[in-house]
Amino acid sequence: MSAALGPPALSSAFVVQDEEVRAFQRDGHVVIRGLTSREEVSAYRDALVEAGRAAPQAEPRPLAERDTYGKAFLQMFNLWRQSEVAKAFVFSRRFAGVAAQLMGVPSVRLYHDQALFKEPGGGATPWHQDQFYWPLETDHTITLWMPLVPATPEMGTMRFASGSHRLGSLGDFAIGDESQQEFDRVIDEKGLRRSPCESFEAGDASFHAGWTLHSAPPNRTTTMREAMTVIYFADGTRVGPLDHPNRQFDRDVWLQGCEPGEPAAGPLNPILYEAGESRSD
Numbered sequence: 001m002s003a004a005l006g007p008p009a010l011s012s013a014f015v016v017q018d019e020e021v022r023a024f025q026r027d028g029h030v031v032i033r034g035l036t037s038r039e040e041v042s043a044y045r046d047a048l049v050e051a052g053r054a055a056p057q058a059e060p061r062p063l064a065e066r067d068t069y070g071k072a073f074l075q076m077f078n079l080w081r082q083s084e085v086a087k088a089f090v091f092s093r094r095f096a097g098v099a100a101q102l103m104g105v106p107s108v109r110l111y112h113d114q115a116l117f118k119e120p121g122g123g124a125t126p127w128h129q130d131q132f133y134w135p136l137e138t139d140h141t142i143t144l145w146m147p148l149v150p151a152t153p154e155m156g157t158m159r160f161a162s163g164s165h166r167l168g169s170l171g172d173f174a175i176g177d178e179s180q181q182e183f184d185r186v187i188d189e190k191g192l193r194r195s196p197c198e199s200f201e202a203g204d205a206s207f208h209a210g211w212t213l214h215s216a217p218p219n220r221t222t223t224m225r226e227a228m229t230v231i232y233f234a235d236g237t238r239v240g241p242l243d244h245p246n247r248q249f250d251r252d253v254w255l256q257g258c259e260p261g262e263p264a265a266g267p268l269n270p271i272l273y274e275a276g277e278s279r280s281d
């Protein structure tokens with residue numbers, strides 16, 4: 001995308017510090033400060049919010065009528081298919097390059113993106129493991145979580161159970177009251193550290209691994225916590241068994257046309273970063 005026609009391209013390389021890579025591999029999560037400038041992120045914000053509004057999953061029910069998961073955030077998927085500006089954000093080579101560096105892999109593909117907007121008065125995000133949902137035969141999965149506005153712990157920024165990614169699957173728990181109760185217990189039982197919720201400037205981002213336990217407190221402010229997420233996996237990953245309805249759903253929606261045992265490389269899973277390749281987005 002040309003700078004004259006829209007927001008600045010997010011294609012320049014961002015070199016992750018060795019200490020940040022070590023922290024991610026040890027803890028399963030890390031915050032990267034200044035991944036975009038405030039100006040860059042604000043140039044994309046309106047278009048991302050607009051794409052979120054236009055997404056077919058827009059929530060019609062008032063907060064009080066939703067269950068725990070529904071109260072946690074408004075959730076809109078694959079905004080990159082709604083607008084060229086949203087696509088330029090999600091397909092950012094800079095973001096994907098950071099995902100590859102943190103995982104220590106040469107090349108990553110897109111799984112999907114999500115806007116997760118925690119409304120004023122919105123509820124807590126229960127403890128959960130993302131990879132429970134994903135039929136991907138790899139531990140090389142990672143989510144970028146980037147607020148589009150300055151975000152404080154009172155707005156419900158993320159917290160993580162450090163080291164939980166090394167435990168792999170901790171059971172079949174979809175996000176909700178049961179996962180909250182079970183994983184709170186597991187965290188205590190295993191003596192895992194709950195990382196503190198941090199403050200984010202717009203343009204800071206956290207990254208967490210697919211098996212990392214994470215949650216977020218309620219939004220106690222009057223400001224919408226607007227966050228964008230992009231989920232990546234290592235190129236070369238194969239589709240795993242579709243052994244429960246959530247994984248069947250994810251294969252059908254995000255890995256279209258890919259059968260178990262085949263490479264996870266459908267039309268919605270482009271390569272977003274390949275080491276050595278220079279490409280502008």
Ligand SMILES: O=C(O)CCC(=O)C(=O)O
Binds near residue numbers: 125145
């Ligand atoms: O934004 C939140 O509150 C939770 C985000 C999350 O669960 C994720 O990005 O995997």
